[in-house]
Amino acid sequence: MFKTRVTELFGMEYPVIGGCMQWVTGPEFTAAVCEAGALGIMSSAMFPTQEEFRAALRRLKDLTDRPFAVNLNLFPALRPIDNRLYAEVILEEGGVTAVETSGNRPPEDLVSMLKEGGLKLMHKCVSVRHALSAQKAGADAVTLFGYEGGGHIGSIATMSLLPRAVDVLEVPVIAAGGIADGRGMLAALSLGAEAVLIGTRLLLTRECPMSEAVKESLLAAGEEDTIPLLGSVHNTIRVIRNQAAERAAELERNGADFKEILAIVAGSNTRSMLERGEVDLGILACSQSVGIINEIVTVREAIEGMVSEARELAGRIARAVSV
């Protein structure tokens, strides 16, 4: 029922993709997503050296025989990332079905290196203009990421982005941003997407490697409890509204030096926050969909629940329409 060009392209069971999440989607969590029938995307940027990344890739291959992808981070970063180094490891180790690039348009040399190695490419971006450019660069599928989502956002909401993208792209479209249950999944498929990519829903799972205190704080959050941050440096990300985010937003409003803002938004703070449960220490990407996530479940329950809810809803709508 849910076979699409995206499930055919990557070979996963459901048209569901677990988004790359810094400090979260290491090998164990990515494998849990794959084992639940979705396509998991492991982060590369959270492994600072080729050797650490190689070890993570090997561990992931030990944990699952299902298809998986690796993300290459093309966002502006303070620590310059040489993605060719990760690409080298991906090609040397084998077993990777697809590479997702996110952020800027993937450079030509990187695309040809990966394509020659037989990898499928998907690119995640926030506008139709960038999606067309990614298609031209060689992407086999493009993820359109709407304003409601957790992480680096643009200015257009998922509901407006998707049908526009579907109208003009030839490659399949993947929907991201604000999708956290079967209702959102079916809506995205109705708008023409051929898979959904989810992040925030997967944070609130048992397997998610972050402290229970952070999970509880997200569980208590509503749809109004996220804010866009770092627009002042043209790198807007949607994060949960906590003390760190409020402080950084205030500094931005007051035109403070970026060094001051960085002291708050640094990745090391986020990492400590997730590990030690200090919920106000750093910033954490989070979607407006946090408002509809009301329980911590297993990754399998989250994914299968989403798929079966979408399926049931599709049947209900079909029956209502045919009356």
Ligand SMILES: Cc1cc2nc3c(=O)[nH]c(=O)nc-3n(C[C@H](O)[C@H](O)[C@H](O)COP(=O)(O)O)c2cc1C
């Ligand atoms: C905690 C967290 C960390 C994320 N880290 C990354 C990242 O490192 N690279 C990336 O491309 N996207 C990242 N994202 C975005 C997700 O991959 C995905 O696009 C997004 O979560 C989908 O929107 P949703 O949260 O509304 O489901 C992150 C999202 C969250 C919630």
